[in-house]
Amino acid sequence: MQAEIRRRIAERVWRPGDLIPGEAELAAEFGCARATVNRALQGLAESGLLERRRKAGTRVALDPVRKATLEIPVTRLEVEASGCRYGFHILERRKLRAPVEGADLMGLARNASLLFMRGLHTADGTPFLYEARWVNLVAVPEFAKEDFREMSPNEWLVRNQPFTRGKISFLAVPASPEQADALKAEEGTALFAIERTTWNAETAVTHVRLAYRPGYRMSTEI
Amino acid sequence: MQAEIRRRIAERVWRPGDLIPGEAELAAEFGCARATVNRALQGLAESGLLERRRKAGTRVALDPVRKATLEIPVTRLEVEASGCRYGFHILERRKLRAPVEGADLMGLARNASLLFMRGLHTADGTPFLYEARWVNLVAVPEFAKEDFREMSPNEWLVRNQPFTRGKISFLAVPASPEQADALKAEEGTALFAIERTTWNAETAVTHVRLAYRPGYRMSTEI
Numbered sequence: 001m002q003a004e005i006r007r008r009i010a011e012r013v014w015r016p017g018d019l020i021p022g023e024a025e026l027a028a029e030f031g032c033a034r035a036t037v038n039r040a041l042q043g044l045a046e047s048g049l050l051e052r053r054r055k056a057g058t059r060v061a062l063d064p065v066r067k068a069t070l071e072i073p074v075t076r077l078e079v080e081a082s083g084c085r086y087g088f089h090i091l092e093r094r095k096l097r098a099p100v101e102g103a104d105l106m107g108l109a110r111n112a113s114l115l116f117m118r119g120l121h122t123a124d125g126t127p128f129l130y131e132a133r134w135v136n137l138v139a140v141p142e143f144a145k146e147d148f149r150e151m152s153p154n155e156w157l158v159r160n161q162p163f164t165r166g167k168i169s170f171l172a173v174p175a176s177p178e179q180a181d182a183l184k185a186e187e188g189t190a191l192f193a194i195e196r197t198t199w200n201a202e203t204a205v206t207h208v209r210l211a212y213r214p215g216y217r218m219s220t221e222i
Numbered sequence: 223m224q225a226e227i228r229r230r231i232a233e234r235v236w237r238p239g240d241l242i243p244g245e246a247e248l249a250a251e252f253g254c255a256r257a258t259v260n261r262a263l264q265g266l267a268e269s270g271l272l273e274r275r276r277k278a279g280t281r282v283a284l285d286p287v288r289k290a291t292l293e294i295p296v297t298r299l300e301v302e303a304s305g306c307r308y309g310f311h312i313l314e315r316r317k318l319r320a321p322v323e324g325a326d327l328m329g330l331a332r333n334a335s336l337l338f339m340r341g342l343h344t345a346d347g348t349p350f351l352y353e354a355r356w357v358n359l360v361a362v363p364e365f366a367k368e369d370f371r372e373m374s375p376n377e378w379l380v381r382n383q384p385f386t387r388g389k390i391s392f393l394a395v396p397a398s399p400e401q402a403d404a405l406k407a408e409e410g411t412a413l414f415a416i417e418r419t420t421w422n423a424e425t426a427v428t429h430v431r432l433a434y435r436p437g438y439r440m441s442t443e444i
Contacts, residue, residue, distance in 0.1 A: 003423075005253050006386035029316060035276050048293075053261050054257050068292045071270075072444075163246035164228035168290050171439035172394030172412040188396040190412035196444075200232050201225075222294075222418075 001030050002040045009049055009060055016062045047222055056104070072168075072194075074155045075121045075129055088152040090181060092118040095137075095144070102134025105197055106204030113137040115144055117153055117209050120182045123131050126213075127183040133208040139200060141174035154208075163198035170194055170218075179211045192216050223252050231282055234414040238284045242272070269444060276285050290444050292414075293388075296377045297343045297351055300335055306345035308330045310374040314340040315405060317359075317366070324356025327419055328426030333358040337366055340373060342404045348435075355430040361422060376430075385420035392416055394441075401433045414438050 008014045022027075023041070027034040041058055044050045048067040052058045079086040098104070098112040106112070114134050121129040133153055135143050140161050167212065173179075173193045180187040194210040245263070249256040263280055263427075266272045270289040274280045302310040320334040330336070336356050341350040355375055357365050357386070362383050370378065372418045395401075395415045402409040417433040 003386065007423055010386045038276050046291075046362075052261050066294045066388075068294055069268075070290045070292065070392075072288045072290055078354050092351065098343040166288075166444040167441065168444050169439045169441040170292075170392055170414065172414040173438075188410065188412075190396040190410075192392065192394040195439075198444075201229060217391045217417075219389065219391040222388040222390050222420075 001025075001032065001037065002043060004030075004050065004159075005040065005044060010013060014060050016060050018060050020058050020060065022057060066222055070218055070219050070220055074152075074158050076152065076155055079121065079123045079128060082123065085125070087122040087125065088148065089120045089122065090117060090148060091117075091120060100134070101138075102132075102207045105207045106134065108136060108204060118182075119148075119153065121152065122156075123126065128213055130179050130211045131180040131208055132178075133206060135206045136204050139203045139205045157206060161200065161205055163200050166196055166198035168194060169198045173210070173211060183213050184212065185214050189214050192218070223248075223254065223259065224265060226252075227262065227266060228271065237283050238282050240282050242280050242282065244279060288444055290442050292440055292442055296374075296380050298374065298377055301343065301345045301350060304345065307347070307349075309344040309347065310370065311344065312339060312370060313342060314338070317358075318334045322356070324354075324429045325358075327429045328356065328358060330358060330426060340400065340404075341370075341375065343374065343376075350435055351404040352401050352433045354400075354432055357428045357430060358426050361425045361427045379428060383422065383427055385422050388420035390398055390416060390418045395433060397433070405435050406431065407436050411436050414440070 011144045014020050023034050023037045026037045030037065033180055041050060041052065045052045046067065046069060049061055050058050051061050076086045094116055096114045096116050098108045098110055098114065100114065102116065103112055103114055115137055115219050117133045119131050120127055121131070131154070140157070141161070146156055173187050173191050175183065175187055175191050176188040177187055179191060180189065191211040191214060193212070199205045236242050245256050245259045252259065263272060263274065267274045268289065268291060271283055272280050273283050297440050298308045316338055318336045318338045320330045320332055322336065324338065325334055325336055337359055339355045342349055343353070359366055362379070365378070365380070366440070368378055380391065393415050395413050397407050397409055397411040397413050398406065401410055401413060402411065402415045413436060414434040415434070419429045420427045
């Protein structure tokens with residue numbers, strides 16, 4: 001049914017701004033449950049093709065902005081989903097006090113206590129993802145006691161310290177000496193990178209910089 | 223209200239897997255319209271914090287996968303939104319027949335007719351985005367007649383040739399000689415890149431490779 005709705009939009013059977021038939025009508029036309037219609041419309045709304053308003057109904061989107069939804073699982077699940085054995089190794093860990101780069105990005109006050117960590121995620125023993133992470137120890141004091149033998153800092157934080165909001169950026173970086181060394185790549189190699197800062201209410205939790213192995217790409221359907 | 227719901231999830235007032243109160247109940251608690259509650263819950267579902275089923279209600283997501291939604295507007299709008307004057311320049315255009323690289327990625331048959339274009343999007347006259355594009359002329363014959371003085375190929379296709387589905391990848395590339403030349407960067411510079419292939423039903427429309435100016439990043443809230 002999604003494919004047929006996409007076809008109607010593409011071929012301008014339903015034109016930008018048009019109100020499309022209601023869920024009950026579509027359910028009758030396609031001979032399926034109303035919940036199925038709802039899911040299909042919801043999916044198309046998420047990809048930017050439809051605009052839904054509970055009372056005003058569903059319209060074909062006027063705006064040509066397309067949305068791409070990237071799913072960002074914990075790294076262990078991503079590695080395991082590709083059929084590889086996951087590993088995480090700590091390369092460095094030390095306590096710091098603001099001001100330092102990561103603390104500035106989290107907006108922490110002078111003298112705030114942080115844990116800085118560098119680590120490598122591996123897939124079947126080969127470098128997969130390098131991370132440099134600053135953790136606000138005021139927000140997550142227990143973080144300092146973990147040895148991360150059971151679980152990576154990434155997964156530990158996801159499980160123990162949910163966040164209320166975050167900012168994420170996708171970019172390309174030339175491999176720094178540390179990144180190159182960890183990922184066994186040449187310095188300056190183009191790496192796909194993510195920078196993410198998360199907050200729990202008004203308190204910054206962590207700032208992390210991820211650099212993926214050369215050739216990594218993040219793909220999705222639109 | 224979104225902030226308060228995020229707080230309840232973060233502080234485990236509502237735990238992963240829990241059914242949360244219904245829309246009517248939340249509307250009463252927050253003293254707002256049910257449509258407002260619906261929009262808030264929808265937003266949180268889109269970012270992966272909640273799971274919604276029309277009849278079964280809304281639960282706190284069990285799965286720690288976070289979703290980041292990237293909005294990909296036509297490039298003109300992105301440049302203009304940053305307060306800059308937009309420009310587009312064709313660097314090369316020629317007809318090709320499959321097999322060629324772009325045609326293979328679109329799954330076109332031997333001998334299929336394509337238009338290949340290279341172009342540069344500019345912001346206030348400086349390089350912003352380089353594109354190499356293959357267009358299936360069987361799907362979009364009118365494309366060959368356009369001179370793209372009024373509108374970039376990107377915007378022309380968005381307006382004249384909607385697509386039913388697409389695949390998009392985000393990656394980092396070292397600047398090729400052509401990319402470096404167009405973007406006035408050194409060869410090998412790390413560039414943030416997008417590859418996108420779109421189809422209208424079963425017919426491939428276009429394959430495009432975008433490389434952004436050095437330092438470009440795509441950011442969103444999570």
